[in-house]
Amino acid sequence: MSAPDSEAMEAVTDFLRKCNPSADSVDWDCDLIDARILDSLTFVEFLLLMEEFSGGPIDLGTTDVANFRTLNRISAFLTKAGTHEQP
Amino acid sequence: MEDSDFGSMLARLSEKSRNEYYNPYTKFSWPDSVSEDAWWMNPEYLTVHGTGLVEDERTLKALARYETVNFFSLHVHGIRELMIEVAKRIHTPDFADYNEYLHHFIGEENAHMWFFAEFCYRYTGGIYPEAASPLRREGHGDLWDDVVVFSRILIFEEIFDYFNSRMGKDQLIPDILREIHAAHHHDESRHVAFGKQLVKRLHQRACAADPERRDEIEKYIKDYMTYSVRSLYNPQAFRDAGVDKPLEVRRKAMQHPVREAFHVRVMARVDRFFVASGIFGTPWGEGHVSA
Ligand SMILES: [Fe+2]
Ligand SMILES: [Fe+2]
Numbered sequence: 001m002s003a004p005d006s007e008a009m010e011a012v013t014d015f016l017r018k019c020n021p022s023a024d025s026v027d028w029d030c031d032l033i034d035a036r037i038l039d040s041l042t043f044v045e046f047l048l049l050m051e052e053f054s055g056g057p058i059d060l061g062t063t064d065v066a067n068f069r070t071l072n073r074i075s076a077f078l079t080k081a082g083t084h085e086q087p
Numbered sequence: 088m089e090d091s092d093f094g095s096m097l098a099r100l101s102e103k104s105r106n107e108y109y110n111p112y113t114k115f116s117w118p119d120s121v122s123e124d125a126w127w128m129n130p131e132y133l134t135v136h137g138t139g140l141v142e143d144e145r146t147l148k149a150l151a152r153y154e155t156v157n158f159f160s161l162h163v164h165g166i167r168e169l170m171i172e173v174a175k176r177i178h179t180p181d182f183a184d185y186n187e188y189l190h191h192f193i194g195e196e197n198a199h200m201w202f203f204a205e206f207c208y209r210y211t212g213g214i215y216p217e218a219a220s221p222l223r224r225e226g227h228g229d230l231w232d233d234v235v236v237f238s239r240i241l242i243f244e245e246i247f248d249y250f251n252s253r254m255g256k257d258q259l260i261p262d263i264l265r266e267i268h269a270a271h272h273h274d275e276s277r278h279v280a281f282g283k284q285l286v287k288r289l290h291q292r293a294c295a296a297d298p299e300r301r302d303e304i305e306k307y308i309k310d311y312m313t314y315s316v317r318s319l320y321n322p323q324a325f326r327d328a329g330v331d332k333p334l335e336v337r338r339k340a341m342q343h344p345v346r347e348a349f350h351v352r353v354m355a356r357v358d359r360f361f362v363a364s365g366i367f368g369t370p371w372g373e374g375h376v377s378a
Contacts, residue, residue: 019310033222038222039222039225039310040220040222040223040224040225041220041307041310041311041313041314042310042314043220043221043222044218044219044220044314044317045314045317047221048322048334048337048338049338051322051334052334052335052338060221065221065222
């Protein structure tokens with residue numbers, strides 16, 4: 001993993017490392033579900049982290065799970081949600 | 088445990104279930120209301136206990152109400168999912184030895200689901216919805232899935248029993264709550280005794296047929312323990328209790344060292360069982376960095 005670019009991404013990488021230590025070495029384009037870093041058990045908690053840092057509820061009826069499959073997409077999602085501008 | 092010992096344990100537990108059978112629908116005398124001035128849960132069992140994150144007594148009392156609803160809701164959703172799995176297996180050849188006991192299990196869990204939900208609907212806005220995962224549950228092959236299902240049940244029951252056995256004696260909480268906790272504790276002591284022996288046997292059977300997956304299963308069961316601990320911290324309960332920045336407070340509470348030590352205590356008995364029966368190479372509590 002390259003250096004996290006915000007408090008949010010740091011929390012994300014911390015969380016993923018606890019799910020699976022191999023998360024430390026994954027590429028930012030690596031599919032986290034295929035790599036078995038995120039799974040059915042950890043995804044529930046992961047979504048809460050996304051809600052906390054994006055500042056609002058996430059409805060999976062309207063938000064595609066694909067937004068959370070790679071670190072790059074997670075970062076893009078949080079940027080779009082405005083997190084990166086917040087102090 | 089030898090086959091004959093296991094057989095006699097099954098017979099003994101089934102007989103106990105028969106003798107102690109009760110009508111859940113008439114067992115409790117439900118009061119008209121449960122006072123919101125009372126602690127619905129002893130503050131020492133709140134998820135923020137020992138963290139200093141929430142200090143205001145009104146908020147803590149509200150959290151005690153909503154965390155009671157969360158706790159009961161977890162049983163309703165958790166057991167529904169697990170009852171489906173048990174129902175799939177009863178009267179199939181692999182589970183023929185356990186039919187009689189599994190009937191009691193399903194019947195008793197059905198009763199528990201009813202009284203836990205009934206409390207929530209009578210005195211609060213009802214149960215919380217389940218925190219469903221959008222990802223499909225991983226399969227591990229039939230024999231290992233049997234191990235996973237009954238390990239999940241055991242973990243679930245041990246967590247409940249940690250709280251039920253204590254709250255069932257707690258004079259601080261309203262009578263109806265104490266009675267519900269005590270009734271559940273009473274039934275679950277049988278379930279846990281059965282669950283441990285069954286999980287051991289299923290694990291031995293799966294290891295003999297497909298030893299390769301052993302580590303994968305150890306990781307999965309440990310992840311399920313972590314998942315279960317997290318489920319005690321329901322963000323909606325924090326919101327409903329009026330906690331400021333509910334997601335942040337929830338996350339900080341969950342990661343607090345005092346809480347992590349508590350999680351290890353809640354899990355201690357089942358963790359010891361998994362290690363002693365060779366299902367875990369190392370305890371969950373040891374590698375447990377943060378729930
Ligand atoms: Fe139960
Ligand atoms: Fe049970």
